Amino acid sequence: MKVIKQLNSHATQDGDGVNISRIPGFDGKHLDPFLMIDELKSDDHSDFMGGFPAHPHRGIETFTYIIKGGFEHQDQMGNKKAIRAGDVQWMSTGFGVIHSEMPLADAIEGMHGFQIWLNMPSTEKLRPPKYQDTTEHPAPEHKNSQGAVLKALAGSWQFDQQEQVSSLQELAANGMLADVTVPAGAEFTHPPLSQTKVMIYIHSGSINTDQGGPVMAGSLLILEPGSDIKFNSQTGAGVLILAGNPLNEPIAHMGPFVMNTQAQLRETISDYQSGKFGTF
Template sequence: MVTRTRHIERLIHSHPSQDGAGVNIKRIHRFDGELDPFLMLDELGSDRPDDYIGGFPPHPHRGIQTLTYIVHGGITHEDHLGHSSTIQAGGAQWMHTGRGIVHSEMPLTDSQGLHGFQLWLNLPASEKMSEPRYRDVPSGEMPRLPGTQAELVALGGRWSTLDGDSVSGPLDALAGDGAVSHVRLEAGGELTLSVQSEMLAVHVFEGELQIAGENVAAGQLARLGAGDTLELSSRGGAQCLLLSGTPHREPIAHYGPFVMNHMHEIDQALQDYRSGNFTE
């Protein structure tokens, strides 16, 4: 079988930012469709409580999905639908905001502080005003796919090696056929995957890895070009998130916590929230 190795098309750097009640984060945002169906990636990582202890008090969302994944520490979610849950290291929370949800997220620590990620995925126009939903998944329900001194943890979507081994993450309703996984590579580790999706990105958050021999350092997201084979390796050890999906190719209008297709829909979201009709 002839395969085409995927190479780096562009490197995108995260930048410092703040959100919520003064939470320090590293952010990558692409509301121009470059990572479609993904819109944003926030990394929370600190052993200083002052960097994150204020958390994210109640706030609204419309038109997106969020996926929150915890590496160390934990986070507690509450929303207007009555959901209340806490995830710890290795667990994930998924929220389909649809037409509207109001929620809060408050951080917890462990001996290594807090380290986690939140991804935003764009909903297609047909689902922007759908019913909101929520789900959390503990670490023990995440399947693993081994490599050579490497391991892939599947959060959502299907992940396969060239040998035909595959796993499917429990978050099976990610927008745009989205798939997300966490890869750990030890020094000298290697992992080769078969990835057919149109959009594929690798975000390195620890160490340095090589993608088809090209270096990617911590804090960089590599947007990959066309192909069907992903070759990951690391000389000294690394960790990364893999993101794949099918672009919606629809207009994107964004304001704060709202993502719609046109600005008049953003105006309506603001009006609904201010008038108290947001969750009706």
């Protein structure tokens, strides 16, 4: 496995005072087609109980994955779903979405999850929004002989000569995501993916690669295009694998909106203020 860059998350806040760790990519330099990786990981309710009250989006796809705890999603399209441990939610905002994500009252054992933003191609930014989750079709997973588990969160994965096909198949930029759990002393290997941007985010424990280690939780490794995926862990680890094809398009970003030009951002704000996104 060839790592060409390592980035580290930093602490910040979003929503109503929710404490998160973030790796931003709005400059388009390293994460394209991804825009942001947010991790919420805390057993202190004060870090997340404010949640994310109603707010708009345009031009992006939001991908939410819950490892522990849960949120209730609600949007102006009429969707209202409880997203709990193991669940995935995908929202392709297109022309515009207004939604909220609030902690579930019965999520009493803390929270660990992700919201990941994926950019949309310029030709799709104004199409109607879409929503899908895995509450009725859970993400499939496979365990190999060493005890390593791959859970297919989005896309189709070939692991240990077994195909794992997620019900989420239409992410922008051929996006795919998987959660991999490796027990202490085990190794994970996966053949090269077809996407040219492949990244590994360590969310639990630490891993070792051919280039050294340990690489600690909160680190993002960007792989050379065409590289295989291979690492081991002496402590046990959990990692996300993110893959997609870079869009190589201009990024104009303002808060929850991501377009290609400043003029498009001004039009977006006008559309939202005039009620064209709908009523929450």
